[in-house]
Amino acid sequence: MLEHEYTLLGGVSRLKIGRYLALVSATVSGFIVFVLLSSVDVAQRFGIAASLPPSILSFVGAGTVFTALSWILNRYAWRWKIINSLLQIPDLAGKWICTGTTMATDSNPPFDWSGEIIVIQTWDRIRVRLKTATSASNSRSAALIKDEADGWRLFYSYRNEPNIDQPELSAHRGFSEILFDPGLNTGSGEYFNGHGRYTFGTMSLERV
Structure with missing residues (x-):
């Protein structure tokens, strides 16, 4: 599990x-x-x-x-x-359509990507799984913080594993912060990668 x-x-x-x-x-x-x-x-x-x-x-x-x-x-x-x-616990469980943009750096060009996020959640446990065409990641730790002004914020660390047919990609660890609207139907946030792939970018979520 x-x-x-x-x-x-x-x-x-x-x-x-x-x-x-x-x-x-x-x-x-x-x-x-x-x-x-x-x-x-x-x-x-x-x-x-x-x-x-x-x-x-x-x-x-x-x-x-x-x-x-x-x-x-x-x-x-x-x-x-x-x-x-x-x-007062937000129910984030279910499927989310995710679109993201990796920002340009000196070593990486910008590019857009898309995927699906599945959140498995109970009262005391959670798992955030992101699947794209080239890799998949699973959360390792997480925190939910209530923002009285904007909604709920989800912070989580993750480990990403590239597909076997993507030899140019490296497994890496990262961190993401997502702000969900009060109705828990959409979200927007940022991610930062390291320990194998030094990239960062933005992401948007929409509940399926």
């Missing part, structure tokens, strides 16, 4: 969310246990032989409920409109 953790600045602290999850888990677990014990008591009043094995009580314990709620939040619930508005 190539997804990695990312830093969130401007949203709700994940530590604080963990505390809330623990409180909710304890409440939900206590309610489930109460319902189960009440059901057994009612059954016995009607002369129905019923018992509740300890394994059932342990299965609905706070730890199990916390694990289940954490998984649901991480995979699905963080995208739900109400919860997402509370967590």
Whole structure:
């Protein structure tokens, strides 16, 4: 799995969310246990032989409920409109059409390029993959910062690997900064390459 953790600045602290999850888990677990014990008591009043094995009580314990709620939040619930508005995490997952321009330098002429960016994202992990006709790159680290004036900024480092039929290109590392509009439908940014290919340029994104 190539997804990695990312830093969130401007949203709700994940530590604080963990505390809330623990409180909710304890409440939900206590309610489930109460319902189960009440059901057994009612059954016995009607002369129905019923018992509740300890394994059932342990299965609905706070730890199990916390694990289940954490998984649901991480995979699905963080995208739900109400919860997402509370967590303040931009949902960038999906496909983006990317067009870019590499700026001219003393050793490299300017040129335009295009590709597709796929963002895989959960509540605590992300992966930014850019695929062009000549190479592909994957993010190695990332941070999301809320810009109150302009929207969300994504900062990420990446490693680029050229296609096998591109011997003139070198594998390299780079860094990119992208500013997304408040509606998360478009983005614009810059990139800087090094450690193998010393180029830089601009890029524009549009959600598919």
